[in-house]
Ligand SMILES: [Fe+2]
């Protein structure tokens with residue numbers, strides 16, 4: 590059977606389980622937190638005092654912090670790109686004979702949860718008074734317009750490897766930003782980022798379960814897809830990031846350096862995520878693989894140690910590139 594058809598068959602075979610995945614890993618709309626739970630309530634008379642307090646607390650946070658927070662927000666705000674990309678994946682079908690395709694339902698419900706992240710962060714940034722909202726909005730519009738290419742094609746296996754990896758990466762970075770905010774006495778922002786990180790963790794657990802389930806159906810195909818993604822490297826969803834007047838992707842490297850310097854998301858985190866995925870999918874002990882897949886398995890098992898050796902030699906520039914999103918007088 591051609592490779593593509595196997596993937597479609599596997600996606601169809603797993604589809605009846607997707608509803609159960611939604612129950613286990615997503616929360617009911619009526620119960621889950623909303624941005625308003627964390628932000629000053631504009632219906633209340635003390636709204637302006639609360640905003641004042643928020644702005645006061647924001648003063649303690651430095652330039653690198655805001656750059657990272659802005660880039661995280663913009664990454665979340667480019668959600669339309671991710672939803673349209675996933676809807677186009679083989680086996681995820683919002684049209685077709687069965688309009689109630691479980692995978693399409695999953696993508697919509699996942700998007701609906703994700704949508705709250707950009708919403709709450711954007712409103713917070715706007716109220717904080719520490720960032721240039723117009724520049725941020727221009728970057729966001731560019732990013733959605735530029736789209737992305739994460740090297741997964743329409744392959745569900747590769748896409749689920751990507752999302753398993755990426756959801757954990759965002760969990761780490763939101764969690765660290767939250768901790769930093771808390772340390773500087775900004776309890777509200779700390780809470781907000783921590784609760785976003787909690788969503789990302791649930792999503793990570795779901796996607797890694799999708800992969801595990803696929804491994805049960807088509808271990809060779811799945812492991813080849815995993816190895817292929819790691820050979821290409823997992824690029825961040827905002828890898829096309831640019832500022833006003835800039836070219837596609839120009840701002841991304843500067844942002845990565847910033848996140849690395851701040852310790853919000855580092856080369857070591859990348860390796861740790863890979864180790865965790867290898868362990869959960871028990872890659873080392875996968876048997877009954879094709880010859881090619883056995884090679885892919887061995888490559889994946891050795892990869893973390895190899896990346897450790899490379900990362901020891903990596904250097905990150907100390908100088909602070911000046912983003913248009915954050916005023917230079919906010920530099921610490
Ligand atoms: Fe998110």
Ligand SMILES: [Fe+2]
Pocket residue numbers: 703755756759789792
């Ligand atoms: Fe996410």
